[in-house]
Amino acid sequence: MKRLFLFLAALLACAAVSAQSYVPAPENLQAREDFSRHRLGIFLHWGIYSTYGQGEWYLQTGQLKNEDYAVAAQSFNPVKFDAAAWARAFKDAGAGYVTLTSRHHDGFSMFPTKASSYNIVDGTPFGRDVVGELAEACAAEGLRYQLYYSLLDWMREDYPQGRTGLATGRKGDQQDYGHYFDFMKTQIRELLTNYPNVAALWFDGIWDHDEDPDFDWRMPELYAYIHSLKPSCLIGNNHHKEVIEGEDFQMFERDLPGENTAGYSGQGIGTLPLEMCQTMNGSWGYRINDPWYKSVKELVQLLVRAAAKNSNLLLNIGPMPNGELPPQSLERLAGIGAWMRGHSVAVDGTTSTQIPEQPWGVTTRNDESLFLHILSPDALPVRDGLCKVVVPLPPDTKIARKDAVSLLTGGRLGYELSKDGFLTVTLPQALLEDIDTIIRVRTL
Numbered sequence: 523m524k525r526l527f528l529f530l531a532a533l534l535a536c537a538a539v540s541a542q543s544y545v546p547a548p549e550n551l552q553a554r555e556d557f558s559r560h561r562l563g564i565f566l567h568w569g570i571y572s573t574y575g576q577g578e579w580y581l582q583t584g585q586l587k588n589e590d591y592a593v594a595a596q597s598f599n600p601v602k603f604d605a606a607a608w609a610r611a612f613k614d615a616g617a618g619y620v621t622l623t624s625r626h627h628d629g630f631s632m633f634p635t636k637a638s639s640y641n642i643v644d645g646t647p648f649g650r651d652v653v654g655e656l657a658e659a660c661a662a663e664g665l666r667y668q669l670y671y672s673l674l675d676w677m678r679e680d681y682p683q684g685r686t687g688l689a690t691g692r693k694g695d696q697q698d699y700g701h702y703f704d705f706m707k708t709q710i711r712e713l714l715t716n717y718p719n720v721a722a723l724w725f726d727g728i729w730d731h732d733e734d735p736d737f738d739w740r741m742p743e744l745y746a747y748i749h750s751l752k753p754s755c756l757i758g759n760n761h762h763k764e765v766i767e768g769e770d771f772q773m774f775e776r777d778l779p780g781e782n783t784a785g786y787s788g789q790g791i792g793t794l795p796l797e798m799c800q801t802m803n804g805s806w807g808y809r810i811n812d813p814w815y816k817s818v819k820e821l822v823q824l825l826v827r828a829a830a831k832n833s834n835l836l837l838n839i840g841p842m843p844n845g846e847l848p849p850q851s852l853e854r855l856a857g858i859g860a861w862m863r864g865h866s867v868a869v870d871g872t873t874s875t876q877i878p879e880q881p882w883g884v885t886t887r888n889d890e891s892l893f894l895h896i897l898s899p900d901a902l903p904v905r906d907g908l909c910k911v912v913v914p915l916p917p918d919t920k921i922a923r924k925d926a927v928s929l930l931t932g933g934r935l936g937y938e939l940s941k942d943g944f945l946t947v948t949l950p951q952a953l954l955e956d957i958d959t960i961i962r963v964r965t966l
């Protein structure tokens with residue numbers, strides 16, 4: 523009898539689990555494929571904080587009170603904002619998608635919303651719908667469009683206070699997550715219905731309650747709501763933890779999957795599509811005193827390393843308060859674009875390989891080719907002006923008979939294949955490129 527009872531209990535538990543299990547719709551699975559097809563995305567952190575030129579956390583780091591900070595809305599008038607010009611610059615850089623902050627931790631919405639007048643149309647002299655204008659411009663350029671949405675809010679009284687934004691002067695006597703949750707649902711419904719090309723939602727801020735593990739964000743409920751409104755909508759969350767049920771891609775902040783130099787990424791790598799986000803300089807929101815821009819070479823090499831780990835790179839720009847992209851960012855975009863025009867086939871539409879990272883670089887592959895990316899040519903042995911690139915091929919690799927090994931930019935290369943599966947390519951040192959010398963190995 524006891525056994526039967528245990529068996530029935532186990533059966534019920536399984537049923538409960540499977541009742542909860544998220545089954546992505548076919549259009550969602552398709553969207554995941556689309557998401558990974560282009561390895562470069564552009565992240566945009568733009569809000570009234572850009573007016574201060576001190577990054578998107580200035581409400582907290584500047585120790586401002588909410589009503590003082592909010593004055594920035596009254597002077598936010600980015601008259602030079604030209605969504606079409608932005609989208610063209612992203613497209614020319616070789617990007618496949620764009621992720622814009624629709625609302626950051628300061629609670630300011632960059633779209634008209636019935637849920638709060640603290641938004642760009644009702645609360646600024648600018649009065650234009652940035653989320654909507656960029657949605658249209660991205661659609662016109664064939665760029666996928668995604669929106670960042672902060673789960674935490676330093677401004678609203680109904681948001682239960684976490685560990686950040688505690689000095690903004692909220693009274694704190696109206697904290698009510700149920701009320702706040704409904705507010706978020708209203709906004710998310712607006713975003714998904716008013717802008718039909720929103721392909722993904724990118725959540726952030728859940729870590730605000732990580733010192734309070736009993737706090738229930740009701741994420742599965744929110745995710746189910748999103749998928750009920752739009753099954754294809756991809757959901758990602760910058761929680762720095764293992765994937766939560768209902769998510770469709772996994773993200774890593776400031777680190778490649780599997781690395782943790784920034785301290786946000788102890789989590790394991792799951793099976794969902796991957797994305798890492800990184801800043802072009804050191805800041806997300808526009809920061810006037812941050813000139814530490816990464817070079818085009820560093821950024822392209824990061825993109826290549828991401829692709830080699832099966833990951834996208836979401837590369838951030840903090841637009842200026844006048845509506846323009848910083849000139850340093852435009853310069854980087856142009857440089858990346860120039861590189862992508864000759865080389866994107868070795869990153870877009872590729873996956874990782876089973877070949878471990880080599881001292882000289884990394885590898886990617888598509889259905890027809892294996893690509894050897896020489897990122898650190900100094901690690902190659904050289905003799906009489908010839909470099910040797912040695913790579914262990916995965917056991918099932920079959921090399922094409924004709925024109926098997928060449929430079930991606932043109933020119934056949936000599937090679938040898940050893941019995942134990944090592945490919946050795948001979949490459950004239952003079953043909954090495956500064957950013958990434960790509961050897962294409964055609965496979966069957």
Ligand code: GLC
Nearest residue numbers: 578579726727760775799806
């Ligand atoms: C962090 C920062 C946030 C930024 C995000 C982007 O969560 O707090 O301001 O938007 O990283 O990855």
